[in-house]
Amino acid sequence: MLTDRQALKFAALDSWKAVADNLPDALTLEGFNFSDGRRMSLNGNAPSGSDKEALSFFEQVRKVVKDGQPLFDVNSGDASPRLTAGPGGQLTWGFTLELKRAEVP
Secondary structure (H helix, E strand, O other), X not given: OHHHHHHHHOHHHHHHHHHHHHOOOOOEXXXXXXXXXXXXXXXXXXXXXXXXXXXHHHHHHHOOXXXXXXXXXXXXXXXXXXXXXXXXXXEEEEEEEEEOOOOOO
């Protein structure tokens, strides 16, 4: 149990670093939520036509490796980002990923 707690100690910071290292200039991050010690949810907006950048960002973040292990479980969370046309032609995007960690009891 202590090993699990130690692994989760910096989980939010590791998740934030994965986002900060991969966020393209075309996307604006509006919300970052880390919950249950394992679930990261992101949302934001971008100019119209930025679908490709949002999809690429999602793929890059979900494949981040930390200490030789995947940070996120590619079989959990969203299979693809949510992309919708927002007001004024803006693209709104969002997705949720789960850490690839043992669940803390």
